[in-house]
Amino acid sequence: MYTITTRLSRGLTVSALAAAMAVAGCANMSETQSDSAKGAGIGALGGAILGGLTGGSKGATQGAVIGAGAGALGGYIWSTRMQEQKKAMEQATQGTGIGVSQTADNRLKLDVPADAGFATGRSAVNPTLARVLSQFATTLQSNQVTTVAIIGHTDSTGSDAVNNPLSFDRANATRDYLVSRGVSPARFTTDGRGSREPIADNGTAQGRAANRRVEIYVAEPAQTAAR
Template sequence: MNQHTSLAPHASRLTLGVVAVALVLSGCANMSETQSDSAKGAGIGALAGAVLGGLTGGSKGATQGAVIGAGAGALGGYIWSTRMQEQKKAMEQATQGTGIGVSQTADNRLKLDVPADAGFAVGRSAINPALGGVLNQFAGTLQQNQVTQVTIVGHTDNTGSDAINNPLSVDRANATRDYLVGRGVSASRFTTDGRGSREPVADNGSATGRAANRRVEIYVAEPATTAQR
């Protein structure tokens, strides 16, 4: 009986934690994108902190855990700051009609999805003028938020062998980096990689699918640690 009774307060606290998170998430509908992302992270972090704190330290532990968890949840690995939101809007305007996709990833990175047809000739890594115009504006947005890190990943379709596709995907990523460095962005901010044909996003059995798979993905991340300095 005593064991059952001692578990009841923990269950009550966890139930209240779930309700609190639900209220936070429902309230996000009236927030800006930046506020909504931070609130969701804080709510989920608070619940996780309350669970761990409650199990290890009773009521006081649950309260302290919720506070710590809320802070960690709001920060995460990357943050979606006002500057990141402004950069996203600027790139959405710059890429209109180009076929280049602009989005926010689940882990709070800005993603530019550049189909090869919008940036490179088939089988080539030289940047075409249309993509160059977009990258000129992109370089400007990177200069406005210099704490961000940039990862560029090249991909190909499955036409041809790995001996051709793997280096081509790397060359396209490096060409994109070199173009941005040539516009004044520090080379130390970049990481590049090539995945060849290993990570398709569409069916390589059709021309449309192969065109979608020939792409460069650019990720911009603002580390949470920079917001704490």
């Protein structure tokens, strides 16, 4: 069990989060239950701090309760189907350099380095990525309430006139391959960010390689899953 005490700038002391964080730390939870509980704890923390700053200790307590609810519900859920999809994609991407993770807002993320998916300056899906996407399409079909956002990025080499359309083209090529494997086009959104959102230093070859990427996000909306 965790007890969190936060001293605010007004000299107020808040101890409103023990219950929410205790739930997040309890044993014998499934991974899905634990993820939802952690969301409640994080939401409670933010709510308590904000409430304390604006309404004293009473505001902190109320903020913790509201924040816990928002953190547990969120915009997306991490269901058993999402967890199964993550495990399947971890197996499918072994040795490819493609990363698979769960984001803080309960989306499944595939991080595809350009070197693992596309030839330099090209947008055609290469055979390695094609194999992964074929398996990915199968997992998408097993959970058809999910939506998919695909975002392309480039390094800073070259001009925006080249990088911006290339990032779009790679995102769209990824979508088109999945559609060709039977996934409904209505489930996708695509975007290209060019070189505007680097995750590493473009001043090094290693950093530029990290920045050349396609990110795929799978989300299961909470309101859809509740129906």
